[in-house]
Structures are given as structure tokens and as C-alpha cells.
Amino acid sequence: MYYIIRDHDRSKFEDRKELVERFVNEIKEKYGKDSVLFNLNDQYYNMRDRIEPVKEIVELAKQAMENLDIEPVIEPIRGGTDGSQLSYMGLPTPNIFTGGENFHGKYEYISVDNMEKAANVIVEICRIFEEEN
Amino acid sequence: MKDELIKRFTTYVKMDTQSDEDSSTTPSTPGQLELAKVLAAELKEIGMEDVQIDENGYLMATLPSNTEKEIPTIGFLAHLDTATDFTGKNVNPQIVDNFDGNDLTLNEELNVVLSAKEFPELPSYKGHTLITTDGTTLLGADNKAGIAEIMTAMNYLINHPEMKHGRIRVAFTPDEEIGKGPHKFDVERFDAAFAYTIDGGPLGELQFESFNAAAAKITFKGNNVHPGTAKNKMVNSGKLAVEFINKFPEKEAPEHTEGYEDSII
Ligand SMILES: [Zn+2]
Numbered sequence: 001m002y003y004i005i006r007d008h009d010r011s012k013f014e015d016r017k018e019l020v021e022r023f024v025n026e027i028k029e030k031y032g033k034d035s036v037l038f039n040l041n042d043q044y045y046n047m048r049d050r051i052e053p054v055k056e057i058v059e060l061a062k063q064a065m066e067n068l069d070i071e072p073v074i075e076p077i078r079g080g081t082d083g084s085q086l087s088y089m090g091l092p093t094p095n096i097f098t099g100g101e102n103f104h105g106k107y108e109y110i111s112v113d114n115m116e117k118a119a120n121v122i123v124e125i126c127r128i129f130e131e132e133n
Numbered sequence: 134m135k136d137e138l139i140k141r142f143t144t145y146v147k148m149d150t151q152s153d154e155d156s157s158t159t160p161s162t163p164g165q166l167e168l169a170k171v172l173a174a175e176l177k178e179i180g181m182e183d184v185q186i187d188e189n190g191y192l193m194a195t196l197p198s199n200t201e202k203e204i205p206t207i208g209f210l211a212h213l214d215t216a217t218d219f220t221g222k223n224v225n226p227q228i229v230d231n232f233d234g235n236d237l238t239l240n241e242e243l244n245v246v247l248s249a250k251e252f253p254e255l256p257s258y259k260g261h262t263l264i265t266t267d268g269t270t271l272l273g274a275d276n277k278a279g280i281a282e283i284m285t286a287m288n289y290l291i292n293h294p295e296m297k298h299g300r301i302r303v304a305f306t307p308d309e310e311i312g313k314g315p316h317k318f319d320v321e322r323f324d325a326a327f328a329y330t331i332d333g334g335p336l337g338e339l340q341f342e343s344f345n346a347a348a349a350k351i352t353f354k355g356n357n358v359h360p361g362t363a364k365n366k367m368v369n370s371g372k373l374a375v376e377f378i379n380k381f382p383e384k385e386a387p388e389h390t391e392g393y394e395d396s397i398i
Pocket of ligand 1: 276
């Protein structure tokens with residue numbers, strides 16, 4: 001049986017892992033240590049912990065969007081993302097929209113108008129960063 | 134800019150770059166390396182410098198600073214591969230100009246319709262130029278839209294030298310969809326102070342928070358030890374699994390997720 005244990009909050013996440021481990025140990029105590037094989041590996045951590053100290057890079061992207069009349073929609077990523085691992089590897093990396101909808105299936109589509117806005121956000125980030133430095 | 138985006142995007146999505154979880158190579162599939170080569174040529178063509186594909190298929194390039202100011206390097210990233218959930222071969226992108234906001238038939242024969250009933254956001258795209266699938270494959274906007282947008286933005290900056298910017302680094306990386314994207318990403322070689330992935334969904338998305346996640350593999354063996362002791366009964370593995378699951382308080386119970394064999398705790 002495979003389980004994914006996840007939580008946005010790091011300490012609740014650790015609690016959950018402990019809970020699973022405790023239940024496994026209870027089974028072992030009752031039925032013998034060979035009754036369960038158990039393997040637990042951390043896959044990724046909430047990138048927020050690594051981006052919070054350099055929050056200005058989020059502010060920079062937000063500012064770029066606002067300058068282009070785009071309303072920033074700030075919400076957590078559901079799954080993992082390259083950015084979360086990269087942030088832990090020392091490269092803080094937030095994620096920005098592409099303009100696409102319904103990824104991964106036949107109903108996937110994208111607005112070219114919003115692709116243009118994404119390209120403009122990239123340009124604007126570079127421009128503001130130079131201006132403000 | 135729109136024409137350039139359409140041209141780049143439709144070129145990239147026609148190349149099959151689905152990754153493969155069962156492969157042990159990096160990139161996991163040869164299509165990704167082919168796309169990386171096409172992109173390397175395009176990056177050179179628009180005037181990017183230090184265009185290099187490393188032995189693992191990670192493509193990196195530099196847009197040199199055009200300001201006298203000493204400012205940190207910004208990176209932009211997108212991934213080369215597309216998802217494995219649905220076929221990504223022979224993608225045949227459809228361009229809908231000036232979308233009328235009504236339901237869109239993607240494939241008459243197979244009766245594949247993009248409908249507002251299922252996708253409530255659809256009518257809000259009235260007046261936009263949309264790119265859709267032909268109803269038989271995924272599109273691959275994840276993440277070829279990100280690649281097209283980064284390319285187009287770099288080309289824009291190169292063609293507008295009056296717009297001042299610091300040093301910019303770009304990377305296109307393999308195998309994000311199978312969770313191996315950053316494994317061989319050389320952060321030192323990339324040499325940026327911070328970066329952005331252009332890998333989100335609808336307009337305005339800005340994300341800097343993800344889950345903490347761990348994978349647990351639990352194999353219940355049952356017990357067939359201690360046959361001599363009376364109080365230890367034989368218990369089969371199924372029963373142990375049930376006993377384990379019942380330990381969770383109701384709101385914490387493992388829940389099955391759609392499309393995965395995994396459960397979330
Ligand atoms: Zn993606």
C-alpha cells in the first residue's frame with residue numbers, strides 16, 4: 001500500500017508522519033515486528049519556508065502583474081513543482097501563470113491573449129528589477 | 134507578439150515530449166532532447182549567449198545585462214516534457230480566432246465538446262484567440278506555453294535595447310512531470326539569485342507555497358510467527374490493513390485520490 005502524507009504546515013506534516021509511524025508500531029507490537037514492512041521518505045517540502053526570507057521576489061512578480069492590470073491570484077500549488085525542490089536546492093523559485101486551462105488532457109486549451117500577458121510579465125519583471133535596483 | 138507566440142507554441146506542441154516514469158535515463162525520453170536542440174538553435178538565432186545543453190538534456194542560455202548597474206541575475210524556467218496521463222503524440226493544435234464564448238466542438242466524430250457546463254470559465258474567454266486540441270490528445274500547454282512565453286519575452290528584450298535589464302538566465306529542463314526535474318539541475322551552473330517557473334495555469338496565478346509531502350510504503354505481511362503460543366492467532370494481511378486504517382480518527386483517515394493508487398493522509 002502506498003500513501004502520500006501531506007500538509008502545507010511543516011509541524012502538522014511532522015505530526016502526521018508521527019501518527020502513521022505510531023500506528024505502524026502498534027501493529028508491530030501486537031503482531032510481531034515482521035508483520036509490517038514500513039518505509040517513509042520525504043518527497044518535497046513547502047517552498048514557502050524558503051521563499052518567505054526573500055519575499056521581495058514574490059512582490060516583484062506581483063508588482064509586474066499589477067503594472068499590466070493583471071490581478072495576481074496567489075494560492076498554494078496542489079502537487080509538487082520543480083520550484084519547490086529548486087527552492088530547497090538554493091534557488092528560490094515561485095511559479096507564474098502560462099494562461100493555460102485543464103492541463104494534462106484533451107480539454108486542455110490556452111488563450112493566446114493571456115500567453116501574451118505572461119510574456120509581458122516576464123519582460124516587466126526584468127524591467128522593474130533594473131529600475132528599482 | 135501574438136503571432137510569434139502562436140508560431141513558437143504550435144511548433145513545440147507538435148513534437149512528442151511525453152516523459153516516461155519507467156525510464157532510467159535523463160531525459161527519460163529522446164523527444165525531450167530533440168525539442169531542447171530545436172530550442173537551442175532558436176535561442177542562438179534570437180541572439181542569446183552561452184547556449185548549452187548539458188549531458189542530461191538541461192538547456193541553459195544567457196541574456197547579458199545591458200545596464201551599467203550591478204544587479205543580481207534573474208532566472209526563468211520551463212519544462213520540456215508533457216504529462217503522461219493522456220497521449221501526447223500527433224498533437225494537432227486548433228486555433229480559434231475571436232472566440233464567440235459558446236461551447237466549442239473539438240472533435241465532431243468523437244463528439245468531444247468543450248462546454249461551459251463542464252468548464253465554467255470558458256465563456257470568460259469571449260473575444261480571445263484560443264488554441265485547443267483536436268479532441269484526441271493533450272495539448273501540452275503544460276509547459277510548452279511557458280517555453281514559448283520565455284522565448285518570446287527574451288526576443289522582445291533583445292529587440293528593445295532601450296529597455297534596461299540585468300543579466301537574465303533561461304533554462305528548459307526535462308522530466309518535471311515524473312518528479313525528476315530538479316534532480317540533475319545544476320544550480321551553480323545556472324548562477325541566478327532567484328528564478329521563476331512559468332508553469333502555472335490561468336491568468337494571474339502566482340504561487341510560492343506547496344505541500345510538504347512524504348511517501349510511505351506499507352506492506353502488511355500478516356503474522357504466521359509464534360505458532361506455538363496460544364494467544365497469538367494467525368492474522369492475515371488484509372485484516373492488519375483494516376486494523377491499521379481504523380486507527381485513524383475519521384477526519385484524518387486516508388482518502389483515495391482519483392487517478393492514483395495512492396492514498397492521502
Ligand atoms: Zn508543468
